[in-house]
Amino acid sequence: MTKQLDLLDIQGNILRAYGRFGYPVARYVFLNVRNTAKGREFVGEITKKVTTSVEWGDGPGKIKQPDRTVNIAFTYQGLKDLGVPISSLVGFSPEFASGMKGRKDILGDDGPSSPEHWDPIWRGNRETREKDVHIFISLNALAGQGLDWLTVAEKNRDDAYAWLLDEINKTEGGVVLLDGHLGDDDANLNYQDVRVVLDNNGVPTPKEHFGYTDGISDPVFEGVPYDERRVKGRGKQMPGGTWAPLATGEFLLGHVDEAKEYPPAPEPILLSRNGTYMIYRKLHENVATFDRYLEEQGSKFPGGKALLAAKFVGRWPDTGVPLVKAPDAASNAKFGAQLLSLNAALNAAQKKGDKESVKSNEQAIDDILSDFTYDDDMSGAKCPFSSHIRRINPRASLEMMNEEGDKPGSFKVSKDAFDTPGALANRRRLLRRGLPYGEVKDRTRDDGNHGIVIMMVNADINRQFEFVQQQWVNYGNDFKAGNDKEIILGNHSMDDNFPSKAVIEADPDSDQPPYILSKIPRLVVTRGGDYFFIPSMTALRMIAQGVIDPT
Numbered sequence: 001m002t003k004q005l006d007l008l009d010i011q012g013n014i015l016r017a018y019g020r021f022g023y024p025v026a027r028y029v030f031l032n033v034r035n036t037a038k039g040r041e042f043v044g045e046i047t048k049k050v051t052t053s054v055e056w057g058d059g060p061g062k063i064k065q066p067d068r069t070v071n072i073a074f075t076y077q078g079l080k081d082l083g084v085p086i087s088s089l090v091g092f093s094p095e096f097a098s099g100m101k102g103r104k105d106i107l108g109d110d111g112p113s114s115p116e117h118w119d120p121i122w123r124g125n126r127e128t129r130e131k132d133v134h135i136f137i138s139l140n141a142l143a144g145q146g147l148d149w150l151t152v153a154e155k156n157r158d159d160a161y162a163w164l165l166d167e168i169n170k171t172e173g174g175v176v177l178l179d180g181h182l183g184d185d186d187a188n189l190n191y192q193d194v195r196v197v198l199d200n201n202g203v204p205t206p207k208e209h210f211g212y213t214d215g216i217s218d219p220v221f222e223g224v225p226y227d228e229r230r231v232k233g234r235g236k237q238m239p240g241g242t243w244a245p246l247a248t249g250e251f252l253l254g255h256v257d258e259a260k261e262y263p264p265a266p267e268p269i270l271l272s273r274n275g276t277y278m279i280y281r282k283l284h285e286n287v288a289t290f291d292r293y294l295e296e297q298g299s300k301f302p303g304g305k306a307l308l309a310a311k312f313v314g315r316w317p318d319t320g321v322p323l324v325k326a327p328d329a330a331s332n333a334k335f336g337a338q339l340l341s342l343n344a345a346l347n348a349a350q351k352k353g354d355k356e357s358v359k360s361n362e363q364a365i366d367d368i369l370s371d372f373t374y375d376d377d378m379s380g381a382k383c384p385f386s387s388h389i390r391r392i393n394p395r396a397s398l399e400m401m402n403e404e405g406d407k408p409g410s411f412k413v414s415k416d417a418f419d420t421p422g423a424l425a426n427r428r429r430l431l432r433r434g435l436p437y438g439e440v441k442d443r444t445r446d447d448g449n450h451g452i453v454i455m456m457v458n459a460d461i462n463r464q465f466e467f468v469q470q471q472w473v474n475y476g477n478d479f480k481a482g483n484d485k486e487i488i489l490g491n492h493s494m495d496d497n498f499p500s501k502a503v504i505e506a507d508p509d510s511d512q513p514p515y516i517l518s519k520i521p522r523l524v525v526t527r528g529g530d531y532f533f534i535p536s537m538t539a540l541r542m543i544a545q546g547v548i549d550p551t
């Protein structure tokens, strides 16, 4: 195993999806720097409170889990206005310098997703100097243990926000809080709040607003402390059916990536090493259109509505079980019952502090939810090629698709082309952070304030996030699906003369024809976002002190 990374130097939001570690509530704040010296001083003060990736718990090298986390990132313009020298700035990637709005054509942000419809904070970006987003600060709040879990979390968040406002005030206008986030009834807010979705009894759920179980998969990479069991399904597929962690350089600058190269990064190395890029995207969910379309197509689809809902994502909404493991409702119900008892046993073990039992139950849950490949589903009959998870992480199924098999719709396995079976997908992986925002108050309407704030972390925005969004989400050629878009996220046509479609593949051994999803409406709409650089702790101190010397 490779040497452990310097966890004290890496910001905590890179390694941890806080929502899964007891932080169900967060507030995202965006700032504009008006004075370089005061801006640097501010960064220095915030840096003292930044949450690193150091492990939580008892024992050597570990710290107590904090009540709230603080993390900070910068846009290109932000780094420029904080005085990062031009000779360093030129080393950042062009797409980072251009920002999300400038990349709208690549990202497919058109029609209702185009920047003129974004929340005001993201519209003014890079055009009106005083409204430029320069700094991102995220405050995640730890929940309480009892019935007052949410009250405790909200208090932790409010305390953190009060502290931050105080720090901003101390700059006397050197750093300014930006408004322009739309909330309920289009209220103009100074922050973006996010929170887990609650069920009808106010109990937190792992769901997003369409109703799918979310937050299961997250890549595992070298140098990070993890249990061996987490690598299965989350790392990369290896010859012989085993799994290994991905190369660190896919997610952190200054480390070797899957191509055994260092990802392009700015000089000096102290500025970039252990830092990375983050894509912030606020995505509105058209829940009424989703429900209506699912109802309409589900009444015609031979497998019925519940199976069709699973086909959209590649996992069953209620259990999260992948379709390749549970291709029909009966097998989903069986896995669902197993998961219920495993989760109950896990909770009991956690209460008792029985570490061995916690581990074995977690392992069994992971085996069901995460440990899978598409190797036995090369026709897409179980998990459609246009489903969300197959388009976004095809695992090793693309390499296997370059030769037609003996039967129509089947493919031969190509064994020789690459060192590892999933070499193509391994270079497009994304860490996912963020939480849902808002509440669905009326499911018969699309408008309202509800969706997901998703933050993807990767070492190369163009090779990873933008490629996935452009080539795999909004275009289907790599999947032999022509112009078909990914069902959930695709920027489906708004023109009735050129409607969007996608294929739900049938088993080539059966006499069933494939099902064609026709006139797919736009289910997800972009409400804004931008590209950020998350510096290491070392780089943060250098930015604060103005001592970056690329020579």
Ligand code: HEM
Residues within 6 Å of the ligand: 208, 210, 212, 213, 214, 215, 216, 217, 218, 281, 283, 284, 285, 313, 315, 388, 389, 392, 393, 430, 432, 451, 452, 454, 456, 468, 469, 488, 489, 524
């Ligand atoms: C409103 C928008 C979205 C919804 C409702 C949504 C929903 C889901 C769901 C239900 C899953 C399965 C659970 C899991 O594997 O954790 C998932 C997985 C995933 N999503 Fe999304 N998602 C959305 C946007 C995005 C975007 C914009 C991206 C990146 C371009 C993305 C990247 C991923 C990734 C990488 C996975 C894991 C796939 C795997 O490794 O198998 N999602 N999403």
